[in-house]
Amino acid sequence: xxxxxxxxxxxxxxxxxxxxxxxxxxxxxxxxxxxxxxxxxxxxxxxxxxxxxxxxxxxxxxxxxxxxxxxxxxxxxxxxxxxxxxxxxxxxxxxxxxxxxxxxxxxxxxxxxxxxxxxxxxxxxxxxxxxxxxxxxxxxxxxxxxxxxxxxxxxxxxxxxxxxxxxxxxxxxxxxxxxxxxxxxxxxxxxxxxxxx
Amino acid sequence: xxxxxxxxxxxxxxxxxxxxxxxxxxxxxxxxxxxxxxxxxxxxxxxxxxxxxxxxxxxxxxxxxxxxxxxxxxxxxxxxxxxxxxxxxxxxxxxxxxxxxxxxxxxxxxxxxxxxxxxxxxxxxxxxxxxxxxxxxxxxxxxxxxxxxxxxxxxxxxxxxxxxxxxxxxxxxxxxxxxxxxxxxxxxxxxxxxxxx
DNA sequence: ATAAAATGAATGAACGTTCATTTACTGACA
DNA sequence: TGTCAGTAAATGAACGTTCATTCATTTTAT
Numbered sequence: 001x002x003x004x005x006x007x008x009x010x011x012x013x014x015x016x017x018x019x020x021x022x023x024x025x026x027x028x029x030x031x032x033x034x035x036x037x038x039x040x041x042x043x044x045x046x047x048x049x050x051x052x053x054x055x056x057x058x059x060x061x062x063x064x065x066x067x068x069x070x071x072x073x074x075x076x077x078x079x080x081x082x083x084x085x086x087x088x089x090x091x092x093x094x095x096x097x098x099x100x101x102x103x104x105x106x107x108x109x110x111x112x113x114x115x116x117x118x119x120x121x122x123x124x125x126x127x128x129x130x131x132x133x134x135x136x137x138x139x140x141x142x143x144x145x146x147x148x149x150x151x152x153x154x155x156x157x158x159x160x161x162x163x164x165x166x167x168x169x170x171x172x173x174x175x176x177x178x179x180x181x182x183x184x185x186x187x188x189x190x191x192x193x194x195x196x197x
Numbered sequence: 198x199x200x201x202x203x204x205x206x207x208x209x210x211x212x213x214x215x216x217x218x219x220x221x222x223x224x225x226x227x228x229x230x231x232x233x234x235x236x237x238x239x240x241x242x243x244x245x246x247x248x249x250x251x252x253x254x255x256x257x258x259x260x261x262x263x264x265x266x267x268x269x270x271x272x273x274x275x276x277x278x279x280x281x282x283x284x285x286x287x288x289x290x291x292x293x294x295x296x297x298x299x300x301x302x303x304x305x306x307x308x309x310x311x312x313x314x315x316x317x318x319x320x321x322x323x324x325x326x327x328x329x330x331x332x333x334x335x336x337x338x339x340x341x342x343x344x345x346x347x348x349x350x351x352x353x354x355x356x357x358x359x360x361x362x363x364x365x366x367x368x369x370x371x372x373x374x375x376x377x378x379x380x381x382x383x384x385x386x387x388x389x390x391x392x393x394x
Numbered sequence: 395a396t397a398a399a400a401t402g403a404a405t406g407a408a409c410g411t412t413c414a415t416t417t418a419c420t421g422a423c424a
Numbered sequence: 425t426g427t428c429a430g431t432a433a434a435t436g437a438a439c440g441t442t443c444a445t446t447c448a449t450t451t452t453a454t
Contacts, residue, residue, distance in 0.1 A: 006400095022310055024221035028444060038401040040446075049444065105309060108302060109219065111365060143386075150371055150379045153362055154355035161354020162347065168308060174347055182347045189340075190387030203434095225410060235435040237412075246410065 007045050009035045011059065014052045019098035023053060023106045050110075054117060057107060060099055061121040064092065068128065078136030079188055085129060086159050086187075087180045093163045094176050101167050104160060126156045133191065142191045151191070158183055204242050206232045208256065211249045216295035220250060220303045247307075251314060254304060257296055258318040261289065265325065275333030276385055282326060283356050283384075284377045290360045291373050298364050301357060323353045330388065339388045352384055 013035035017026045028049060032039045046052045068088045072081045093100040111119055129152040136142035162179045174182075210232035214223045225246060229236045243249045265285045269278045290297040308316055326349040333339035359376050371379075 022306065025310070027442090032402095039444085040402065041400055043445070044399070101309075105305060108305075108361070146383065147371065147375075147379055150359065150376055151383060153358045154380050154383060157354040157356070157358020157361075158351035159354070160358065161350045164305070164354075165350055174344065178344075179347055182344055183351050186343065186348060186351060186387035187383070188387075190383035190385075224408090229436095236410090237436065238434055240411070241433070 006035070006037060006041070010037065010042055010045055010052065011056050014056055015060070015098050015102055018053065018056075018106055019101040023049075023109065053106060053110060056102065057110070057119065058121055061103065061125055065121070065125050065128070072128070072132070078132050078139060078141055079192070081132045081135075082129070082155070082187065082191075083180075083184045085132065086155070086184050087177075089159050090163060090166075090176050090180045093166055097167065100163060104164060104167070126152050129155050136191065141193060143193050146191060155187055158187070203232070203234060203238070207234065207239055207242055207249065208253050211253055212257075212295050212299055215250065215253075215303055216298040220246075220306065250303060250307060253299065254307070254316065255318055258300065258322055262318065262322050262325070269325070269329070275329050275336060275338055276389070278329045278332075279326070279352075279385065279388075280377075280381045282329065283352070283381050284374075286356050287360060287363075287373050287377045290363055294364065297360060301361060301364070323349050326352050333388065337390060340390050343388055348388070355380055355384070 010031065013031045014026075017030045017034055020026075021030070028042060029039050031052070032042055035042075042052070046055065068085060071084055071088060075081050075084065107119065107122060110117060111122070130148035133142055133146065133148040133151050137144050137146070137148075159180075162183060165173055166176060166179070207228065210228045211223075214227045214231055217223075218227070225239060226236050228249070229239055232239075239249070243252060265282060268281050268285060272278045272281065304316065304319060307314060308319070327345035330339055330343065330345040330348050334341050334343070334345075356377075359380060362370055363373060363376070
C-alpha cells in the first residue's frame with residue numbers, strides 16, 4: 001500500500017468525522033475506525049490532531065482552486081466569470097457536502113485560534129474574486145469606485161452564508177441553482193457600470 | 198448582591214473568555230476567575246457550560262435586536278433602513294468586539310451541533326433584513342424579482358464576512374465606515390429598480 | 395533475515411461537574 | 425442593641441470520565 005493511500009484515506013475519514021461532530025468533538029479513534037487503520041497509525045502520517053485539519057485545508061482547497069481557475073480561464077466576460085465562481089462554489093456544497101461543512105466551520109476556527117497559521121490557500125481562493133473584479137474594472141464593465149478588496153469579502157460572505165443555510169437545512173430552503181442565480185444577479189447589478197446595460 | 202448581578206457577571210466573563218479561547222478551549226475555571234466567583238457558583242446560575250453559551254446568545258442578541266429595530270423604525274426610506282442595519286452591525290463589531298467574536302464564531306457552531314436548539318433570536322435578527330426588502334418592494338423601490346429570503350442571507354453573509362476580517366485583522370484592513378459604505382452601495386445598486394434612480 | 399509499517403492497550407493530563415462544608419444574611423427575641 | 429437560629433448563597437477540593445498521544449510488540453514486505 002502506497003503511503004499516499006493511507007494519507008488520503010485518513011484525510012477522507014477526517015472530513016466525514018469533522019463534518020459530523022466538529023473538530024473538538026471528533027475523536028482520533030473515530031477517524032481511525034472510519035479510515036480503517038489503528039489509532040497509532042494516524043501519528044505516522046500526521047503530527048497531531050490539528051495537523052490533520054491543517055493538511056485537509058491545504059490539500060482540498062488546493063484542488064478546488066485549480067478546478068475553478070480552470071473554468072474561469074476559458075471565459076472573457078468578467079460578469080460570466082463571477083457567475084461561474086458563484087455557481088461553482090455553491091455547486092461544491094451539493095457535490096461535497098461534508099468537505100464544504102468542514103471548510104466552512106472549522107476553517108474559521110483555525111483562522112482565529114492558530115495565530116501562527118496564515119491560511120494562504122484560503123486567501124488565494126477568495127482573491128480569485130478580486131481578480132475578476134479588477135479585470136471587470138479595467139474593461140470598464142464594473143464600476144471603478146468599488147474596492148475589490150471589500151467586494152471580494154462581501155461576495156464570498158454572501159455565497160458562504162447561503163451555503164451555510166443549505167448545509168444546515170437542505171430541504172426547507174431554496175434550491176441551490178436558484179440561490180446562485182439570485183446572488184449573481186444582485187451582485188452583477190451592484191457592480192455594473194450604469195452606462196453599460 | 199442581587200441574583201442578576203452574578204448572572205450578568207458570569208455572562209460578561211464568558212463573553213471575554215469564549216472570544217479569546219473559543220468555547221471548547223475555554224475552561225469553567227477561566228470564566229469563574231474572570232467573573233470573580235468560585236467554579237461551583239457558576240452551576241447555581243447555569244445548568245452546564247453549553248447553557249452559558251445559549252443564555253449569552255439569547256440575552257445579548259435580544260438587546261441588539263431592540264437597538265437596531267428602534268433605529269430603523271424612525272425611517273421611512275427602505276434604502277436608508279438597509280444602510281442603517283449594515284452600519285449598525287459593523288459598528289457593533291467595533292464597539293463590542295468580544296461579543297461580536299463570540300456571536301460570529303460560536304453561534305454557528307451551536308446552530309450546527311445543537312440540533313434541538315433552534316436559534317430563534319438569530320432568525321429574528323436577520324429577518325429584519327427581509328422585512329426591509331419586502332417593504333422596499335411594496336413601495337416599488339426594490340426590484341420585485343429579488344427573493345427576500347435569499348437576499349437577507351446574502352446581505353447578512355456579506356457584512357458578517359467583512360466583520361470577520363476586521364475581527365481577525367483590525368489594523369491592516371479597510372476602515373469599518375468605509376466598508377459599511379461600500380457594502381451598502383453594492384447592495385443598494387443591486388436591489389434598486391433601474392427605473393428609480 | 396531485516397527493516398519498515400502498523401497495531402492497540404496503556405498512560406496521564408485535562409477539565410466539567412458535584413457536594414460536603416463554610417460564609418453571609420435575616421429577623422426574632424431578650 | 426446584641427445574640428442566635430435558620431436559611432440561602434457561595435465555595436473549592438475531589439471525583440470520574442474522556443481522549444490525545446506513546447511505544448513495546450506484531451505484522452508485512454523485500
